[in-house]
Amino acid sequence: MPTKPLVAIVDDDESIRVTTKDLLESAGLNAAAFASAEDFLSSGLLPSVSCAIADMRMPGMSGLALHEHLLASGNPISTILITAYPDELVRARALQAGVVAYLTKPFTDDELLGCISSAVRPGQRSV
Template identity: 65%
Template sequence: MRDKATVAIVDDDGSVRETTKDLLDSAGLSAATFASAESFLQSKETCAIQCLIADMRMPGMTGLELHGRLAAAGTPIPTVLITAYPDERERVRALEAGVICFLAKPFTADDLLACVVSALHGPDLA
C-alpha cells in the first residue's frame, strides 16, 4: 500500500492552517501544520515532507526565506507560496527561486490542489 503524500502547511494564521489541512485531508493527502518557519525547521517531520505550502509573510522567517534555507541546506522541498499581499516582483522572485506556485489569498481549492499535484508529481502530471 502506498503511503499518502505528506504536505506541510506553514502559516501564522491558524484558520488558514486548519482550512488548508481540511482541504488536503479531503483530497486524500496527509497534512502537518506549523505556526512558523522556525517551528517547521525544528520539527522532526521535515524529512517526511514531500510538499511545502508556506505563507509569504510571517513574523520571523518568510515563506520564500524558508524555501531558500531548505534549498541551501541541500534538502529542497517543492514549495507553494501563498500570500494575502500579492506583489508581482515577489511573485517573479519566488518563481525564479524555484517555487512551484505563488497563490494570492483567497485562492480556490482547485488552484491549490493543482499546485500541490504539480509539486508532488511534476508539472507534466498536474
Template identity: 50%
Template sequence: MVNRTLISIVDDDQPYRESMRKLIMLLGYAVEAFPSAADFLASHVLHETACLVTDVNMPGMTGVELHRYLLDAGHAIPTILVTAYPDEVVRDQALKDGVVCYLSKPVDDDYLERCLRSALQPGTPIEDNS
C-alpha cells in the same frame, strides 16, 4: 487506499492554517501544520515532507526565506507560496527560485490541487490561474 504523501503547512494565521489543513486532507493527503518556519524546521517531519505550503508574510522567517533556507541546506522540498498581499516582484523572484506556485488568498481549491499535483509529479503542467 489513503495517500500517505505528507504535505506540511506553515502559516502564522491559525484559522487559515486550520482551514488549509482540512482542505488538503480532503484532497487525500497526510498533513502537518505549523505556526512558524522555526517550528517546521525543528519538527520531526522536515525530512518526510513531500511538499511545503507556506505563507509569504510571517514574523521571523518569511515563506520566501524558508524556501531559500531549505534550498541552501540541501532540502529541495517543492514549495507553494500563499499570500494575502500579492506582489509581482516577489512572485517573479520566487518562481525563478523554483517555487512551484505563488497563490493569492483566498486560494482557489482546484488551482491548489493542480499545484500540489505538479509539486509531487514534476513535469505536470499547471494552467496559469493568475
C-alpha cells in the same frame, strides 16, 4: 500499498492552517500544520515532507526565506507560496528561486490542489 504524500502547511494564521489541513486530508493527503517556519524546521519532519505550503508574510522567517533555507540546507522540498499581499517583483523572484507556485489569497481549493498535484510527483517522498 502506496503511501500518501505529506504536505506541510506553514502559516501564522490559525484559520488558514486549520482549513487547509482539512482540505488536504479530505483530498487524501497527509498534512501537518505549523505556526512558523521555525516550528516547521525544528519539527523533525523534513525528511518526510513532499511539499510545503508557506505564507509569504509571517513573523520571523518568510515563506520565500523558508524555501531558500530549505534549498541551501540540502532539503529541496517543493514549495507553494501563498500571500494576501501580492507583489509582482516578489512573485518573479520566488518563481526564479524555484517555488512551484505563488498563489494570491483568496484562491480556490482546486487551484491549491492543482499546485500540490504538480509539486508532488511520483518518486517523491511520502509517509
